[in-house]
Amino acid sequence: MSERTDTAEAVSQAIAARRELVNEAIPRQLPVQKPERLYEASRYLLDAGGKRLRPTVLLLAAEAIADVPPLSEDYREFPASDGSVDMMAAAVSIETIQSFTLIHDDIMDDDDMRRGVPAVHREFDLSTAILAGDTLYAKAFEHMLETGADAERSVRALSELATTCTKICEGQSCDIAFESKTDVTTDEYLQMVELKTAVLYAAAASIPAILLGADDAVDALYQYGLNIGRAFQIQDDLLDLTTPSEKLGKQRGSDLVENKQTIITLHARRQGVDVDSLVPEDDVEAVDEETVEQAVERLEEAGSIDFARDLAHDLIEEGKDHLRVLPDSEARDRLDDIADFLVEREY
Template sequence: MKVTQVLKKYSENVDVEIEESLKTIDPSSLGEASAHLTKAGGKKMRPALVVLCCESVGGKKEDAFKTAAAVELIHTFSLIHDDIMDKDDMRRGKPSVHAIWGEPMAILAGDTIFSKAFESMLETNIENVQPQRIMRAMSAAVDACIKLCEGQALDIGFEGKLDVKEEEYLNMIYKKTAALISAATKAGALIGGGTDEQIDALAEYGRLIGMAFQIQDDYLDVVSDAAEIGKPVGSDIVKGKMTLMVVHTLSKASDEDKERLIYILNQNDESLVDDAIALFEKYGAIEYTRNIALEDVKTAKELLNVLDDSDAKTALELFADFVIERTH
């Protein structure tokens, strides 16, 4: 079994739920803008995790499709708004929503999708799932949405700030990336009828693979082939972005090397990428980053011991490995 097969297996059901949810939006221009990114592909990792966690605790996958669709809609809303803030005109190889419909309509599309997510969760069949569990799953999603916004605000606040501590950076990526993945795994366990021990373990599993996912992105930015990651190597360096490698290097570097790295980050110059990578290597930042991701995944897999053996559990183990084995 491959992760890509698992993703394909569940994405069709989730796509149907999303299409049903968005087809009633009026006017049609808002409907088209809202549906644009949902039709542009994407890994659909988060909704697959909802369904797998539901199944892993003995639940029926059909009961989790509404919540899985909701999680994907929340993720999509965040991408639409991110693209507006970052002024990115492309997403998943297609023009971003604001590039086609303009910023006002894109903001409305994001807001509509956000609302539709919770409508979808409320439509979960209460004959199969206790209403209390649906409410707890919604609470997890709401908390993740708040953290997502907090994480984005922290990320914006880091721009031009070169004294970010590792703890601050890890808190930012937890809120911006890992919180929603943790909510996905927790919600799936809730919908599936898991025990408190299983719910807590799967929520932490989601947090850890979410952290590893973002840290792996930092890592891939400097070790991958441009064709594999779909963007120039070192693009984070060129943008002057705060990554774990930058934070680690700045905390360990001599005054001269620190000054050099800060200079590079402020130049927006692709020709200086190799110089930055050389500094990362000098202070062991690349290996350090990779090791944190590996440790997070190792711990995440150990948490799955609360589950009985099943295909879903095996798939969750594969997911954890996929996070650090992927090349883009």
């Protein structure tokens, strides 16, 4: 228990320290310039918070590859075999892609709230939100080109970023299609999650290996990211059901209201649960806590919550196994811890 508490403390500190540095880097890399309204909208979600998990994974992976003590190096001049790399530029690039996808996803899902504040298309307007996403998209590529890495490595990192973006779009397209499909299989769902969510974790974990020329570690870190990314999404699906609305920053059970397929509802369906009638309301405004509570109980009885938890834990263990190619180091331990944190977090 005490060891577990120590680990939880260490991972919290590891995330918090890097989050602070990423938070400082964002306004410098993405200053509000003319036209102001566009850049204010582009920065709106980034400034509203966020755990910065993907950039944290990227920065820790860089430290684990270089085998340096955590936080011992200036991320802007991170030591590479042939000079130095602005690893923070790569970290902000990944967070910028994440933010662009959230802005466009919120439009597509017609979601009103995000990170406890109005979605960008609500706070501003539809056109500004589309354009803010498009701007962040371009900026992410600009940032990834500004790491100062050797050109061959930059090209590989850019290529990874571009294919990642394509896959995210494909995943979001599948996710939307699933809403009007009742015969989605677990494999199809996990394939969608891989595309929509996991590939960005995979890019975050493997891009430092590309930029530092650690070719042997690229695939392993990619697989680490892919597995923890899959688990992250499953945990997100669980949290939507189990976390109070205040803590979640949006209505608890919104996935059930919006008929989103999740690994939990797919399992329940297979167990004969009439998932579509669990929450009859079609509007998150109209749903009450009591209905959500009963729906969750029904999913628990069907074993669907446990099924999702077990699957997430298996994926985390598989992800951690891939880290064994890296030298034993404090940074590698933190990557292990972050994997665990992703499925233990409560928000």
